[in-house]
């Protein structure tokens with residue numbers, strides 16, 4: 389693989405104040421698609437893409453992405469978490485968006501080279517990681533509505549701290565019962581950029597009313613809970629830990645899947661099924677709604693303390709993080725950061 393090293397290296401940020409997605413490493417991985425095939429991936433200095441005004445991604449949004457994390461321990465050992473799942477999902481997203489399939493093995497070994505080159509950018513404090521952002525976009529200079537003939541596949545890296553400014557503090561979410569994010573037959577289960585553009589207004593509405601994120605309902609009946617912002621959602625109702633079933637409009641989260649696997653292994657009653665917002669309200673009213681949390685690579689597990697619906701706030705677990713939420717956060721981040729043995733085979737060492 390061709391590697392072109394940057395002549396000047398950037399000054400590293402203060403690793404105790406990283407925030408999320410604000411700093412980018414010295415290099416990136418780029419692979420281009422033209423004439424029906426992918427070229428070899430290359431590692432090049434992190435830099436802007438030259439782009440014509442008529443580049444089709446800017447007009448028709450053929451664009452997908454992924455999110456994963458790499459970790460480093462005090463001995464310099466670099467690991468990644470369930471990265472194969474990210475590339476499988478990315479190829480699934482590509483299929484839905486009429487974008488070409490790529491060879492995950494080729495991209496994975498190029499990513500590992502990039503991570504080794506950028507090793508000094510991987511933070512080691514608890515709660516920090518090097519965020520991996522693979523993405524692919526249409527790159528043909530043409531104004532016609534059809535699948536592009538040219539694409540760019542790229543991976544950039546960003547050292548990150550906590551996703552939310554207030555860390556593990558419970559968030560406030562607002563049930564959005566007018567706007568929709570996705571619907572069956574649409575692109576909700578693909579990790580495509582357009583889903584996010586579509587969700588921004590609901591997020592802003594929630595923010596304006598003092599909530600952190602919108603909780604989306606299904607696009608057809610506005611009845612069933614789907615997901616929250618950029619995370620999947622879980623509820624603990626009585627002794628059941630329940631998350632919405634993947635019906636076609638919900639993003640199949642890798643953290644979601646990991647939580648289900650941990651819960652099952654540790655003897656919890658975990659289920660995937662449709663769950664209506666009325667069921668959540670009823671559980672709140674009769675005192676069986678014990679916990680609520682979101683799951684996603686960026687925040688890992690994010691406790692929900694308040695669910696706003698129809699002008700009323702449901703305070704979950706006294707607004708505090710619940711027991712099962714804390715257990716999952718500790719278990720999954722513990723496996724990622726080597727506090728616990730990798731009993732599920734989720735961690736890959738790359739050096």
Ligand SMILES: *Cc1c(COP(=O)(O)O)cnc(C)c1O
Nearest residue numbers: 618619620639641642643684685
């Ligand atoms: C990426 C994403 C998630 C979380 O998926 P993970 O694989 O756990 O990071 C959830 N919902 C949406 C809409 C997403 O884009």
